[in-house]
Each structure stands twice: as structure tokens, then as C-alpha cells.
Amino acid sequence: MNIDDSKLTAYALDELDEAERAAIAQEVAASPEAHREIQETQMMARLLRAEFAAELEHRQDVDATSKPLSANLSDIHDDPWFWSIARPLAIAAVIAVFAVIGLAIFGGYKLHQNEIAQASRHPTNLPLAAPSDAEAETTRPMIALQPPAAAQPEFGEEVSPGGDLRTQNGKFDTSDYGHFIENPFLPALDNPLSTFSVDVDTASYSILRRFINGGSLPPKDAVRIEEMINYFTYDYPPPKADEPFSINVDIASCPWEKTHRLVRIGLKGREIPDPVVKKDVAQQIDGTPVTIAKDVKIQVEFNPALVGSYRLIGYEKRRLRKEDFNNDKVDADEIGAGHMVTALYEVVAVDGAASPSVPPVDPLKYSVPPENARSNSSEMLTVKLRYKKPESDKSELLERAVVDDGKQFANASADFKFAAAVAEFGMLLRDSEFKGSGTMGAVLQWAQEGKSADTNGYRAGFLELVRKAEALKRG
Amino acid sequence: MQILLRRFEIPLLQFATRITGDRERARDVVQETFVKLQNNGAFQNPEPATWLFTVCRNGALNVCRKEKRTQYLDEELIEAREAEQPMPFERLEQQEAAGFLLRIVATLPPRQQEVIQLKFQNDLSYQQIAEITKTTANNVGVLIHTALKTLRQRIRQRGKGFCSFYPRTSET
Numbered sequence: 001m002n003i004d005d006s007k008l009t010a011y012a013l014d015e016l017d018e019a020e021r022a023a024i025a026q027e028v029a030a031s032p033e034a035h036r037e038i039q040e041t042q043m044m045a046r047l048l049r050a051e052f053a054a055e056l057e058h059r060q061d062v063d064a065t066s067k068p069l070s071a072n073l074s075d076i077h078d079d080p081w082f083w084s085i086a087r088p089l090a091i092a093a094v095i096a097v098f099a100v101i102g103l104a105i106f107g108g109y110k111l112h113q114n115e116i117a118q119a120s121r122h123p124t125n126l127p128l129a130a131p132s133d134a135e136a137e138t139t140r141p142m143i144a145l146q147p148p149a150a151a152q153p154e155f156g157e158e159v160s161p162g163g164d165l166r167t168q169n170g171k172f173d174t175s176d177y178g179h180f181i182e183n184p185f186l187p188a189l190d191n192p193l194s195t196f197s198v199d200v201d202t203a204s205y206s207i208l209r210r211f212i213n214g215g216s217l218p219p220k221d222a223v224r225i226e227e228m229i230n231y232f233t234y235d236y237p238p239p240k241a242d243e244p245f246s247i248n249v250d251i252a253s254c255p256w257e258k259t260h261r262l263v264r265i266g267l268k269g270r271e272i273p274d275p276v277v278k279k280d281v282a283q284q285i286d287g288t289p290v291t292i293a294k295d296v297k298i299q300v301e302f303n304p305a306l307v308g309s310y311r312l313i314g315y316e317k318r319r320l321r322k323e324d325f326n327n328d329k330v331d332a333d334e335i336g337a338g339h340m341v342t343a344l345y346e347v348v349a350v351d352g353a354a355s356p357s358v359p360p361v362d363p364l365k366y367s368v369p370p371e372n373a374r375s376n377s378s379e380m381l382t383v384k385l386r387y388k389k390p391e392s393d394k395s396e397l398l399e400r401a402v403v404d405d406g407k408q409f410a411n412a413s414a415d416f417k418f419a420a421a422v423a424e425f426g427m428l429l430r431d432s433e434f435k436g437s438g439t440m441g442a443v444l445q446w447a448q449e450g451k452s453a454d455t456n457g458y459r460a461g462f463l464e465l466v467r468k469a470e471a472l473k474r475g
Numbered sequence: 476m477q478i479l480l481r482r483f484e485i486p487l488l489q490f491a492t493r494i495t496g497d498r499e500r501a502r503d504v505v506q507e508t509f510v511k512l513q514n515n516g517a518f519q520n521p522e523p524a525t526w527l528f529t530v531c532r533n534g535a536l537n538v539c540r541k542e543k544r545t546q547y548l549d550e551e552l553i554e555a556r557e558a559e560q561p562m563p564f565e566r567l568e569q570q571e572a573a574g575f576l577l578r579i580v581a582t583l584p585p586r587q588q589e590v591i592q593l594k595f596q597n598d599l600s601y602q603q604i605a606e607i608t609k610t611t612a613n614n615v616g617v618l619i620h621t622a623l624k625t626l627r628q629r630i631r632q633r634g635k636g637f638c639s640f641y642p643r644t645s646e647t
Binding site: 004010013044045047051052 | 577580601612619
């Protein structure tokens with residue numbers, strides 16, 4: 001029978017009436033091809049349902065942090081286990097199936113159904129079984145989503161998302177989550193300005209949580225550290241009456257690289273009184289608060305007299321050119337009422353001992369820094385914030401200069417410790433070259449010390465997730 | 476009413492955003508839809524989903540029509556809008572931070588995206604989807620069939636980077 005028939009799809013989705021169904025069923029019985037087509041369609045349908053439900057769950061996560069009203073969407077998905085555990089397995093299964101077919105078609109050789117079935121009994125030889133629908137839901141996947149232990153990459157080498165995922169022609173396939181290279185350490189003398197757009201997205205955390213709960217480590221490029229850090233709320237004071245944000249900076253020693261300093265920059269948007277927010281019903285449910293500022297950009301200026309080099313942790317996809325900061329035509333993200341944005345910098349003092357991950361720079365032979373290149377200021381950095389009021393096209397500037405008081409990590413605030421734990425967790429999941437001496441055990445300890453009140457239980461959830469990831473890493 | 480609101484608010488918002496390409500306008504449309512639901516007593520309708528999506532779709536299309544007219548008068552505005560606003564589905568993708576499969580869904584033609592959302596997010600039948608999108612059940616079937624086929628092809632292409640076993644099997 002013709003397998004490219006919309007009737008077959010309708011049959012797979014149970015959309016046919018009695019007579020049509022009977023007719024198709026007869027044809028299907030005689031055609032293994034049609035049978036497989038139906039299985040694939042049904043698997044695709046199941047995946048789509050799971051993805052849509054997961055997306056709603058994500059919306060719920062986002063909403064729960066800002067609006068209690070919408071925290072009760074759970075009646076939409078009646079079986080949370082399926083979405084949290086079976087979904088990654090189902091994805092693995094579908095990709096396995098499609099990979100087999102892809103190989104059969106593009107690889108120039110054909111895998112017969114019985115060969116596939118045989119392969120499923122020998123997962124070590126060819127972990128490419130096409131699990132039946134039932135298996136996809138009930139068994140652990142034979143295919144691990146995490147990469148095999150990859151050879152240590154040379155410094156500076158691009159690492160593909162799956163660790164060692166070269167295709168036959170030697171190219172990397174990096175399409176799924178958008179490949180990115182982590183921000184390197186930059187010498188403050190040459191690059192005193194670090195500019196990025198705020199990011200209040202938190203999807204990466206939900207994605208990696210689903211992977212880990214489903215029994216596999218997430219692909220590296222799915223791990224966006226800024227989104228993980230911003231999933232959690234921090235106890236920043238509200239802004240002054242005439243300003244839309246408070247800028248909060250604290251500095252302590254870096255727990256995974258003791259000779260470095262860790263700088264946390266936190267913005268908190270002004271809260272809007274309830275009656276204003278509740279102006280429309282859809283907005284309440286949607287949970288998107290009123291925008292209090294748009295095109296919010298952050299520029300940090302480091303003082304090269306004190307800072308040798310620095311590294312922005314995460315925000316790889318949000319970096320702006322330094323010229324963009326003052327260019328009102330370059331748009332950026334908006335900040336809603338009560339929203340928070342947190343960013344971490346790892347900083348090496350000008351005469352400080354740098355870790356091996358900080359590349360040494362030879363002194364320049366011909367260029368001599370001008371006299372005033374190093375100021376006498378005791379400030380380590382200045383945070384500059386550009387934003388537009390929601391109704392304005394002209395930006396305004398807020399500034400805050402910061403002195404490092406030499407605090408040790410042990411004496412840092414609970415929020416500081418927790419944010420550091422989340423960042424290091426992300427670097428460990430990415431197997432980042434910047435992960436330093438941190439371990440999952442250390443992350444657990446810092447997060448435990450930083451757990452504080454945790455009224456909504458999010459931080460306890462993080463601790464649980466780290467424990468699971470640690471177990472998965474051990475294998 | 477509260478139950479319907481909880482159940483359909485976000486799906487409707489996503490649905491309307493896909494059409495208007497703008498979250499704010501979508502929000503207005505959805506709010507209007509629920510106001511109509513309350514006024515018309517339509518919540519006693521045995522098929523509230525079909526009713527809600529139909530009214531929401533009409534509202535969103537109306538907004539688009541009106542927008543087009545005003546934009547037509549102001550060429551500068553069109554240019555500014557086109558420069559700063561991605562295609563509706565791209566915008567949706569950014570805002571919803573969808574998983575990888577939904578990102579592939581977002582590359583489908585708008586009509587196919589629409590029926591896929593109605594079918595697999597909201598579990599509507601071909602017949603219901605046909606009523607909402609003002610077409611025949613047969614045509615819905617063709618759209619869904621084509622969409623699923625394309626999705627499978629694109630997963631096959633893009634899924635490679637996702638699974639560590641791919642290089643190993645190419646050697647066998």
C-alpha cells in the first residue's frame with residue numbers, strides 16, 4: 001500500500017470511522033512498511049504531546065515564581081511521572097528509530113526489521129534498538145543521552161555538545177541546543193569593558209532537570225549557566241524610590257579557584273502594587289508581570305590597576321559589543337516588575353596567581369600603555385546599567401562603583417554561596433575547562449550552606465538534583 | 476469558568492501569539508475571548524474547546540487585519556517592525572523557550588503549526604480542528620500528515636547531534 005497516505009496517519013491517530021478503519025487495518029496487516037509507519041507516527045504523536053505538556057509545565061514553573069494564581073495548572077497533566085521520566089526516554093527512542101532509518105537510507109545499506117530486533121537484544125554491539133511503544137515508556141533506555149567519556153580536549157579546542165560527536169566527514173553536529181564556546185578570561189587592560197544584555201529566561205534549568213530526573217545527564221549545550229542561576233530568586237533589596245532597579249554587588253573568594261575572586265551582580269526590578277498588575281485577567285494567568293524597563297543592558301568596567309583578567313560566567317549568547325551599550329538602536333531584553341537578574345564574574349587580581357585556565361599574555365613589545373592606563377582608584381569595578389522606560393525610546397543610565405573588601409567565601413552571604421553552587425554545577429555538567437577544583441560534593445556543600453529559608457522549596461529541589469547528577473556521573 | 480480559564484488560558488495565548496506574532500495583542504485577544512464566553516453563557520457549551528479556539532482565532536485574525544491596514548499607512552513603522560520583530564513562530568520560540576521538538580515544530584508553515592498545536596496540545600479531533608480553522612476534516616488530515624512527515628525528516632537530520640551512538644554505528 002502507499003505509505004505516504006494521510007489516511008494511514010489518520011488511522012494511527014485513531015481518527016477514522018469504523019468502515020475506513022477496518023479497510024486500512026486489512027491493508028496494514030499485509031504491509032510491514034505500513035506497520036512501521038504507524039508506529040513511527042504514534043511515537044511522534046506521543047513525543048509531541050509530551051513536549052507540549054512539558055512546555056506548559058515550564059510555563060507553570062516560570063509563573064509559580066511570580067504569581068501564585070497560576071500555580072495550579074497541574075490538572076492539565078494528570079500523570080507527572082510520564083512527563084518527567086518517560087519523556088527523555090521517548091525522545092531517545094524516537095531518535096534511535098530515526099537514526100536507524102536515516103542510516104538505512106543515507107548510509108546506502110538497509111537494516112531489516114529482524115536485524116533491528118536482533119540489535120535490541122545486543123545493546124552493547126549496536127545500541128540502536130527501536131523500542132516498542134510500551135518499552136519506550138517503561139524501560140530504561142539502552143541509549144544513554146550523555147556523551148561517552150571524551151578524550152581530554154586540547155586547550156582552546158572546540159568541544160562538540162556530545163563530547164566526541166564527529167560525523168564521518170569530521171564535522172561537528174551542533175544543531176540541537178545551539179553550540180557555544182564559554183567565555184574566556186580576558187585581560188582587563190585590553191578589555192576593560194564587559195557588556196551583555198539581561199537574561200531572565202530560565203528554560204535551561206527545566207530542561208536539564210528533566211534530563212537528570214529521566215536518568216541521563218543533559219547535552220552540554222543545553223546547559224546555560226545564566227539561565228540556571230536566574231531560575232532562583234535572591235534576597236536583593238528593592239530599588240530607591242526614583243529608580244527602576246537596585247544594583248547589588250558582592251565579592252568573595254572564588255570557591256572553585258581559591259586565588260580568584262568571585263563577583264556577584266544582582267539587579268532587582270521595582271515591585272508594582274497589586275492593583276496595577278491585576279488590570280487584566282489574562283495577564284494574571286500568564287504570569288508575565290508589567291514591564292518596568294526595556295532594552296536593559298549591563299556594562300561592567302573593570303579597573304586594570306586591580307584586575308588582571310576576568311571571566312563572565314555564562315551569558316555567552318547575550319554578549320554585546322561595547323559600542324552597543326550606548327547605542328539605543330540595539331535592543332535587548334526587558335525586565336518586569338519584581339524580576340531579578342544575577343550574573344557572576346570570576347576575577348583574577350592584577351598580581352594574583354592565575355589558574356592554568358587563564359592563558360598568559362606576553363608583554364607587548366611595541367605598544368606601551370599610556371600613563372593613565374592604570375588609575376589610582378581603589379574600586380575594583382563599576383556596574384553601569386542602561387535601560388529605557390517602557391514608553392521611552394531614549395535610554396537612561398544607572399551606575400554603581402564597587403570596592404573589594406577581601407571577604408572569604410566562608411563568610412559570604414547564603415545567596416552568594418547558593419549562586420556559586422549553581423554556577424559550578426553548570427560548569428561540572430558542561431565539563432568546563434573553568435570548573436576548577438569543584439566537585440559535585442562541594443556543590444552540595446555550598447548549596448546546603450546557601451539554602452537559607454527556601455520558602456518555595458526550589459533550593460531543596462536543586463540539592464536533590466545535584467545528588468542525582470552525582471550518582472549519574474559516577475555511572 | 477475558572478476551570479476553563481486554567482485549562483485553556485496558556486494554550487490560547489500561545490495559539491493567538493502564533494497568529495498575531497505579538498504577546499501583548501494575543502493577551503488582549505484571549506481576554507476578549509473569555510469575556511465573550513462569560514457574556515454569551517457559552518461555557519455551558521458541550522464543546523468549550525472548539526468554541527474557545529474558534530473565537531480566539533477569529534479575534535486574532537481580526538487584530539492582524541486591522542494592524543495591516545494601519546501599517547499600510549505608515550511605511551516607516553513597517554520597516555521598524557520588520558527589523559526588530561522576528562517571524563511570529565521565532566518570537567514564540569524565544570518566549571516559550573521550547574524543547575527541541577517544539578523548535579522544529581516552529582519551522583513548519585503556520586497552518587501546519589496551528590493544527591499540530593490543536594491536535595497534540597489540546598487533543599482535539601480532526602472534526603473539531605476543521606471547525607476551528609474553517610476547513611474540512613480531510614484537509615486537516617492532510618495538514619497533520621504532512622507536518623508529521625516533515626517533523627520526522629527534520630528530527631532525522633538534526634537528531635544526529637543529539638545521540639552519542641551515531642558515530643559508532645556508522646562504523647558497523
